[in-house]
Amino acid sequence: MNMGVTILKPYLASSGVQATGKVCIGTVQGDLHDIGKNIVKMMLEGKGLEVIDLGTDVPAETFVQTAKEQGCQVICCSALLTTTMDVMADVVKAAEAAGIRDQVKIMVGGAPVNQEFCDAIGADCYTTDAASAADAAVELCK
Numbered sequence: 001m002n003m004g005v006t007i008l009k010p011y012l013a014s015s016g017v018q019a020t021g022k023v024c025i026g027t028v029q030g031d032l033h034d035i036g037k038n039i040v041k042m043m044l045e046g047k048g049l050e051v052i053d054l055g056t057d058v059p060a061e062t063f064v065q066t067a068k069e070q071g072c073q074v075i076c077c078s079a080l081l082t083t084t085m086d087v088m089a090d091v092v093k094a095a096e097a098a099g100i101r102d103q104v105k106i107m108v109g110g111a112p113v114n115q116e117f118c119d120a121i122g123a124d125c126y127t128t129d130a131a132s133a134a135d136a137a138v139e140l141c142k
């Protein structure tokens with residue numbers, strides 16, 4: 001999958017275009033699934049957004065610290081395990097504790113996540129797939 005993504009990336013990423021926003025993305029702490037996260041990353045880049053990829057097993061504080069230091073408008077959290085999706089709630093809390101909750105939008109996704117969960121933890125946006133995630137991120141960056 002990752003090899004395929006590497007081949008497709010030059011065709012999807014817009015070249016010579018000024019970035020329309022800055023986003024950081026990662027799979028939450030305790031979770032090593034990254035295929036979906038990597039597809040979302042590729043689609044975000046294809047929409048002209050600058051993407052900081054934090055990789056997998058990312059602690060809540062790292063998402064928030066990165067957003068604060070790098071000036072990201074959106075934090076994208078991915079989770080594939082029901083046991084790790086609660087880390088997304090920690091990201092929301094960490095953003096509040098760091099005083100940047102009003103400056104950053106938090107997007108959540110991954111197979112076990114749904115709109116109800118997004119609302120319950122106070123995140124800003126949930127979408128089901130990479131294409132809609134990229135469209136939503138562009139809107140949030142505006």
Ligand code: B12
Pocket residue numbers: 030031032033034035036037039040076077078079080081082083107108109110111112125126127128129130131133
């Ligand atoms: C591939 C896979 C693995 C690979 C991961 C390889 C990798 N580099 O990612 C390996 C073999 C390593 C693995 C390990 C494990 N896995 Co696994 N794995 C899967 C599997 C088969 C596919 C997941 C996948 O990649 N789907 C394809 C991608 C494209 O879909 P996606 O991630 O959902 O992403 C899309 C959307 O959700 C969305 N999206 C994703 N992220 C984001 C983020 C944002 C912000 C937004 C908006 C949208 C979005 O866009 C994406 C593209 O459209 C699933 C079963 C399944 N059929 O889903 C099990 C599954 C997720 N794994 C499971 C389990 C239990 C494990 C292990 C715990 C097994 C074990 N006992 O060791 C370990 C966990 C290790 C860890 N700590 O993370 C369970 C989870 C059950 C649960 N309820 O939590 C599943 C559901 C299998 C099962 N039926 O039991 N796994």
